[in-house]
Amino acid sequence: MSAHIGFRDVGKRFAVRDHASRRRAEFTAVQGVDLDVERGEFLVLVGPSGCGKSTLLDLLGGLTEPSEGQVLLDGVPITGPGLDRGVVFQQYALLPWRTAQGNVEFGLEAAGVPRRERAGRAREFLDLVGLNGFEDRHPHQLSGGMRQRVAIARSLAYDPTVLLMDEPFAALDAQTRESLQDELLRIWRRTGKTVVFITHSIDEAVYLGQRVAVLTSRPGRVKEVVPIELGDRVGQVDLRSSTEFARYRHRIWELLHDEVSRAQQQEKEVAGG
Numbered sequence: 001m002s003a004h005i006g007f008r009d010v011g012k013r014f015a016v017r018d019h020a021s022r023r024r025a026e027f028t029a030v031q032g033v034d035l036d037v038e039r040g041e042f043l044v045l046v047g048p049s050g051c052g053k054s055t056l057l058d059l060l061g062g063l064t065e066p067s068e069g070q071v072l073l074d075g076v077p078i079t080g081p082g083l084d085r086g087v088v089f090q091q092y093a094l095l096p097w098r099t100a101q102g103n104v105e106f107g108l109e110a111a112g113v114p115r116r117e118r119a120g121r122a123r124e125f126l127d128l129v130g131l132n133g134f135e136d137r138h139p140h141q142l143s144g145g146m147r148q149r150v151a152i153a154r155s156l157a158y159d160p161t162v163l164l165m166d167e168p169f170a171a172l173d174a175q176t177r178e179s180l181q182d183e184l185l186r187i188w189r190r191t192g193k194t195v196v197f198i199t200h201s202i203d204e205a206v207y208l209g210q211r212v213a214v215l216t217s218r219p220g221r222v223k224e225v226v227p228i229e230l231g232d233r234v235g236q237v238d239l240r241s242s243t244e245f246a247r248y249r250h251r252i253w254e255l256l257h258d259e260v261s262r263a264q265q266q267e268k269e270v271a272g273g
C-alpha cells in the first residue's frame, strides 16, 4: 500500500535577484527530498533555520508547487490547498473582531458547512480543545495558549485528514507549551489525524513525534528519520527526565549539531559576500 503522504525526489527553487549583480538568479531551498508519512502518524520535522521546513509544509498545504519531483496525498499529486489538510501556524491568524466561536465558525463557513450545523460543530471542537465556557471571548480576551487552542479547533472542525503545524507552540511560555503538547497528543489519539509538525525544540520533537525527520542545512534534504519509541506519552510521570528520553534527545542533537554549524557557516559566507 502506498503512503498517505509521499515526497518523491522533491526540489523547490525560488526566483531571486542576485544582490551583487542585480541579475535574476535561482535559490534552491530544498532538493532531493524523499519522505513517506503513514495515515494517522505523528511526524516531526526538525532542521537548522532556513533549511526548508516551512517550504515542505507549504508544498503539502498546496500553497506552492515543487520545481521538481512530486508531493503526493494518497498517491495523487497535490495541486492546491484543500479541506483535507488543515494548517496551524505560529501566529494564531484569528479574526480579532470575531469571538472564539465565531472564529471556528468562520472556518466552517469557508468549508461550506450549512449554517445550522456550524454553531454546534464549533462548540464541539472548542470543547475538544478545552475551551468550554470561553466561546464568547474575543482573541484579545484570551491568553496566547487559548488563542492557539482556538486556531487548532478551527483547523480540526472541518475534519481534515492531515494537520500541518508550523511551530504552533513556539510563542508560548514553557508551561503552556507543555500542556498544549499533552492536549495535542490527546486530540491526535482521539481523532486519528495525520500530523506533520515543525519545531526548533528537540525536546518538543522527542515528546511529540512517533518519528522525527532531521533535515540537512540548505538545500534541505532528509538526513535521517529517527523512530521514537517512548509509548504513550500522556500520563507518564516526568517522561522528559527519563534516560530513554535523554538518549533520543542526544541522538537528535547530534544529528542537528553538524547541520546547524554548516548553516551558520553558509550564513557567514553570504554575509561576507
Ligand SMILES: Nc1ncnc2c1ncn2[C@@H]1O[C@H](COP(=O)(O)OP(=O)(O)OP(=O)(O)O)[C@@H](O)[C@H]1O
Pocket: 014, 015, 016, 027, 028, 029, 047, 048, 049, 050, 051, 052, 053, 054, 055, 056, 218
Ligand atoms: N518566496 C521565497 N522566495 C525566495 N526565497 C525563499 C522564499 N521562501 C523561502 N525562501 C528561502 O528558502 C529557504 C527555506 O525557507 P523556509 O522558510 O522553508 O525555511 P525553514 O527551515 O522553515 O526556516 P526557519 O526554521 O527559520 O523558519 C530560506 O533560505 C528562505 O529564505
